[in-house]
Amino acid sequence: VLDPSPQAPAAPVADVHIRASFDSADGLAELARTSDVVTFEVEHTAPDGARQVELRRPVRPSSATLAACQHRLREKRFLRDHGFPVAPWHEADSAAALDAAARSVGWPCVVKIPFAGYDGRGQVRCATPGDLAAAAAALGFDRGPLVIERHIPFVAELAVIVARGLDGERRTYSVVKTVHDDGILVEVAAPAAVPQAIAERARVLAESIAGALDLVGVLAVEMFLLERGEVLVNELAPRPHNSGHYTINACSTSQFEQHVRAICGLPLGETTLLRPAAMVNLLGDRRGPARLTGVEQALSDPQVSLHLYGKAEVWPRRKLGHVTALGDGPDDALARARRAAAALRWEPLAASARP
Amino acid sequence: VLDPSPQAPAAPVADVHIRASFDSADGLAELARTSDVVTFEVEHTAPDGARQVELRRPVRPSSATLAACQHRLREKRFLRDHGFPVAPWHEADSAAALDAAARSVGWPCVVKIPFAGYDGRGQVRCATPGDLAAAAAALGFDRGPLVIERHIPFVAELAVIVARGLDGERRTYSVVKTVHDDGILVEVAAPAAVPQAIAERARVLAESIAGALDLVGVLAVEMFLLERGEVLVNELAPRPHNSGHYTINACSTSQFEQHVRAICGLPLGETTLLRPAAMVNLLGDRRGPARLTGVEQALSDPQVSLHLYGKAEVWPRRKLGHVTALGDGPDDALARARRAAAALRWEPLAASARP
Numbered sequence: 022v023l024d025p026s027p028q029a030p031a032a033p034v035a036d037v038h039i040r041a042s043f044d045s046a047d048g049l050a051e052l053a054r055t056s057d058v059v060t061f062e063v064e065h066t067a068p069d070g071a072r073q074v075e076l077r078r079p080v081r082p083s084s085a086t087l088a089a090c091q092h093r094l095r096e097k098r099f100l101r102d103h104g105f106p107v108a109p110w111h112e113a114d115s116a117a118a119l120d121a122a123a124r125s126v127g128w129p130c131v132v133k134i135p136f137a138g139y140d141g142r143g144q145v146r147c148a149t150p151g152d153l154a155a156a157a158a159a160l161g162f163d164r165g166p167l168v169i170e171r172h173i174p175f176v177a178e179l180a181v182i183v184a185r186g187l188d189g190e191r192r193t194y195s196v197v198k199t200v201h202d203d204g205i206l207v208e209v210a211a212p213a214a215v216p217q218a219i220a221e222r223a224r225v226l227a228e229s230i231a232g233a234l235d236l237v238g239v240l241a242v243e244m245f246l247l248e249r250g251e252v253l254v255n256e257l258a259p260r261p262h263n264s265g266h267y268t269i270n271a272c273s274t275s276q277f278e279q280h281v282r283a284i285c286g287l288p289l290g291e292t293t294l295l296r297p298a299a300m301v302n303l304l305g306d307r308r309g310p311a312r313l314t315g316v317e318q319a320l321s322d323p324q325v326s327l328h329l330y331g332k333a334e335v336w337p338r339r340k341l342g343h344v345t346a347l348g349d350g351p352d353d354a355l356a357r358a359r360r361a362a363a364a365l366r367w368e369p370l371a372a373s374a375r376p
Numbered sequence: 377v378l379d380p381s382p383q384a385p386a387a388p389v390a391d392v393h394i395r396a397s398f399d400s401a402d403g404l405a406e407l408a409r410t411s412d413v414v415t416f417e418v419e420h421t422a423p424d425g426a427r428q429v430e431l432r433r434p435v436r437p438s439s440a441t442l443a444a445c446q447h448r449l450r451e452k453r454f455l456r457d458h459g460f461p462v463a464p465w466h467e468a469d470s471a472a473a474l475d476a477a478a479r480s481v482g483w484p485c486v487v488k489i490p491f492a493g494y495d496g497r498g499q500v501r502c503a504t505p506g507d508l509a510a511a512a513a514a515l516g517f518d519r520g521p522l523v524i525e526r527h528i529p530f531v532a533e534l535a536v537i538v539a540r541g542l543d544g545e546r547r548t549y550s551v552v553k554t555v556h557d558d559g560i561l562v563e564v565a566a567p568a569a570v571p572q573a574i575a576e577r578a579r580v581l582a583e584s585i586a587g588a589l590d591l592v593g594v595l596a597v598e599m600f601l602l603e604r605g606e607v608l609v610n611e612l613a614p615r616p617h618n619s620g621h622y623t624i625n626a627c628s629t630s631q632f633e634q635h636v637r638a639i640c641g642l643p644l645g646e647t648t649l650l651r652p653a654a655m656v657n658l659l660g661d662r663r664g665p666a667r668l669t670g671v672e673q674a675l676s677d678p679q680v681s682l683h684l685y686g687k688a689e690v691w692p693r694r695k696l697g698h699v700t701a702l703g704d705g706p707d708d709a710l711a712r713a714r715r716a717a718a719a720l721r722w723e724p725l726a727a728s729a730r731p
Contacts, residue, residue: 033388192678273625273651273681273702287671291678291702295650296628316642323547323646326628347628347646 023052028333031062044070053077060238060284064091064259081187081237081284082259089234090257093168094135103233105226106253108173108245112166116157119169123153126171132156135165144204146172173253175245179213180264181227184279185236187286191228192279194272195294196220198351199243199264205338206263208358209300210351211271215246222252230257239280241265263302263340270326270345271298296347299354301362303329305339311367313342318364324348325361335367378407383688386417399425408432415593415639417615419446436542436592436639437614444589445612448523449490458588460581461608463528463600467521471512474524478508481526487511490520499559501527528608530600534568535619536582539634540591542641546583547634549627550649551575553706554598554619560693561618563713564655565706566626570601577607585612594635596620618657618695625681625700626653651702654709656717658684660694666722668697674716679703682716690722 022035025042032038037055041048044067052059053074060081061071068091071084080087089099100107111122112135123130132153133144145156160167178201182194198213199206213220227242234240234257241262243255265276274282274290282289305311319327329342344361348354377390380397387393392410396403399422407414408429415436416426423446426439435442444454455462466477467490478485487508488499500511515522533556537549553568554561568575582597589595589612596617598610620631629637629645637644660666674682684697699716703709 270628273679278681282675288675289678290675290681320637320643320645323644324628326633326645 023048028331030331043067046073049073050077058284058286060260060280061087062260082240083235083237086234086236086259090240090259092136093133094166096257097168099233100230100254100257103230105230105233106251108171108253108255110168110170112168114162114166116154119153119157119167120150122169123147123150126169129172131170131172132160133168133170134160135168137164142204173245173247175253176248177213177215177246178255179215179223179244179246179252180209180262181223181242181244182239182262182265182268182276183224183227183231183236183242184239184276184283184289184292185228185231186283186289187237189232190289191231192289192292193224193228194265194268194276194292196223197264197267205302205304205340207302207304208355209264209267210355211267211294211298212351214351216250219246219250219252222250226252226254230254234259238283239265239276263300263343266328266343267298267300267345268292269328271296271347297349297351297354298345298347299351299358300343300345301355301358302340303342303344303362303365305335305337305341306367307369308336310370311335312370314366314368315364319344319361322346322357322361324354324357327361327365341367378403385686398422401428404428405432413639413641415615415635416442419614437595438590438592441589441591441614445595445614447491448488449521451612452523454588455585455609455612458585460585460588461606463526463608463610465523465525468524469517469521471509474508474512474522475505477524478502478505481524484527486525486527487515488523488525489515490523492519497559528600528602530608531603532568532570532601533610534570534578534599534601534607535564535617536578536597536599537594537617537620537623537631538579538582538586538591538597539594539631539638539644539647540586541638541644542592544587545644546586547644547647548579548583549620549623549631549647551578552619552622560657560659560695562657562659563710564619564622565710566622566649566653567706569706571605574601574605574607577605581607581609585609589614593638594620594631618655618698621683621698622653622655622700623647624683626651626702652704652706652709653700653702654706654713655698655700656710656713657695658697658699658717658720660690660692660696661722662724663691665725666690667725669721669723670719673719674699677701677712677716679709679712680716682720696722 022031023039039048039051049070058079059074068084068088071080071087074080075084109126113119113122129148131146178199180199181196184192195212197209197211200208231240241258245253261276261280269275324347326345344358346354346357377386378394394403394406404425413434414429423439423443426435426442429435430439464481468474468477484503486501533554535554536551539547550567552564552566555563586595596613600608616631616635624630679702681700699713701709701712
């Protein structure tokens with residue numbers, strides 16, 4: 022594993038921990054030398070680094086897949102060029118172009134930086150033409166053209182995790198319903214309570230995108246469901262994704278094992294949802310040393326399981342863990358997961374009590 | 377974690393790896409000092425060590441539970457004293473006593489050393505009185521009285537994993553059918569295809585034993601099912617057990633998470649079997665460096681998952697991993713697991729190819 026942090030979460034289970042930055046030439050060369058196949062965990066990893074490793078070892082998903090998904094503008098272009106349904110959007114490399122683009126996509130709209138930014142960062146919502154100047158000033162054009170996108174009044178957000186093997190074999194997990202709060206995924210319910218035809222549409226869309234990307238690994242496809250049953254693609258993430266964490270508890274093959282199978286050229290595992298499930302994220306609500314309380318109460322429902330990421334630092338809205346609950350249906354599971362998450366609190370840790 | 381081996385499997389995920397023998401006073405003191413609660417993975421751990429740690433920290437299961445289960449003769453006495461049904465047995469501290477004991481328990485019988493020995497080691501089967509002298513000579517009386525036990529013509533072997541919390545809460549996994557080959561567990565099918573009344577008898581037995589042991593943690597109870605529906609207790613193991621490995625894939629709370637919940641004083645998780653499942657052990661078939669082949673074929677059934685223990689050395693009949701399969705029923709799952717296991721082979725590794 023290549024990770025500059027001494028507390029790299031993957032380090033304890035890795036054979037070798039290369040402590041270097043994600044774009045260090047020496048670090049990447051060492052990673053290639055010690056590995057049979059290389060994958061990445063965050064798509065912000067520089068595609069240049071992936072390309073460098075690819076000269077010596079297979080990188081899966083490939084640097085080309087990474088480049089298409091890691092960069093918002095390229096992702097939009099990829100989806101458009103392949104005819105996948107998306108909300109109206111334009112790119113704009115100046116304030117004047119932004120005004121014109123906004124008129125074309127319609128109101129309200131969201132202006133986003135062309136790459137980087139996640140969990141709601143790097144974007145500004147605009148309700149009227151008067152909001153555009155502030156958005157342009159806040160985001161700037163120095164990273165390249167801004168992306169301006171119609172804010173679609175969706176009835177639900179959906180997500181699908183699709184896995185694709187080295188030989189093109191595809192396996193797709195249940196279509197799930199997701200809920201975001203100010204850009205951050207907060208809840209997932211599986212399966213999504215939508216008509217079969219819509220679930221099927223979402224599944225086909227995800228599998229088609231995986232094929233068009235020539236994906237090897239797992240891919241999360243986030244979508245909007247519109248009032249008339251239309252499904253639009255919102256975002257892609259070519260890696261195990263927060264919307265698939267429930268698979269650890271509710272499927273025999275988790276999205277993590279599936280990703281490893283795919284990149285190692287092994288056959289894919291079963292993706293059947295064994296029981297309805299829901300996930301609620303645990304977000305930081307303060308800055309500074311803190312410890313989790315309420316675990317006993319959260320786990321008093323036997324259908325609940327708790328997953329903590331062991332992150333060294335807490336800050337507001339940082340994803341620190343999640344709870345998964347199984348249930349008789351997605352609503353029952355979600356109610357259980359919400360109750361458990363509500364019992365959990367980050368309690369300030371006195372400096373003297375720090376480990 | 378306290379483990380003398382530099383390759384201790386638990387070391388990578390432990391905060392501290394204390395490299396000392398399991399009975400090292402310094403090692404045990406350090407373990408107590410650095411831990412909030414202590415548990416053990418193999419019941420061969422010396423109860424003296426557990427008692428030493430117990431002076432400073434909670435040991436769960438307790439040293440008393442460990443002492444009762446870790447020593448075959450004490451386990452037999454415990455089961456007898458609490459009135460749990462077992463096959464006829466006697467203890468014998470001399471060749472003459474062995475002859476008398478054999479007459480009392482009946483033929484065929486099995487003579488076993490009073491403690492240690494597992495996977496079929498440390499025991500001799502006797503079909504006639506003429507076999508007893510050789511058994512006594514092979515096993516000896518220097519470790520204490522031998523245990524002589526009637527070999528019961530069972531129709532099936534069953535096992536139950538029961539978990540018991542700090543507050544006495546009990547949760548029991550499905551009753552499973554197990555198959556041993558020459559003393560080594562080779563196959564598990566869940567649920568056991570037995571009448572509901574028998575499964576219920578096995579469950580109640582396991583829970584009663586957990587209560588009588590004042591268990592905190594998980595306990596495997598291995599049993600014999602006799603032709604007329606009688607259930608006899610064979611062996612106890614106060615820890616996650618090979619017969620419960622299928623819970624990783626087929627239940628939302630694995631036996632390992634359950635053990636951690638119990639010893640940490642947390643509420644127990646759901647034990648429902650989400651899908652019928654089966655497990656087949658992967659045993660070494662040679663001595664010396666070897667690598668596993670046939671993984672691709674084994675995983676070509678998507679319902680199969682592979683678990684390897686990363687043991688550094690292979691030897692004949694050593695447990696090196698297992699496959700789990702889910703299926704439409706326990707027979708279907710078992711057929712899938714057997715097919716997958718049959719595809720896997722330990723291939724000799726040329727010295728030059730060693731990692």
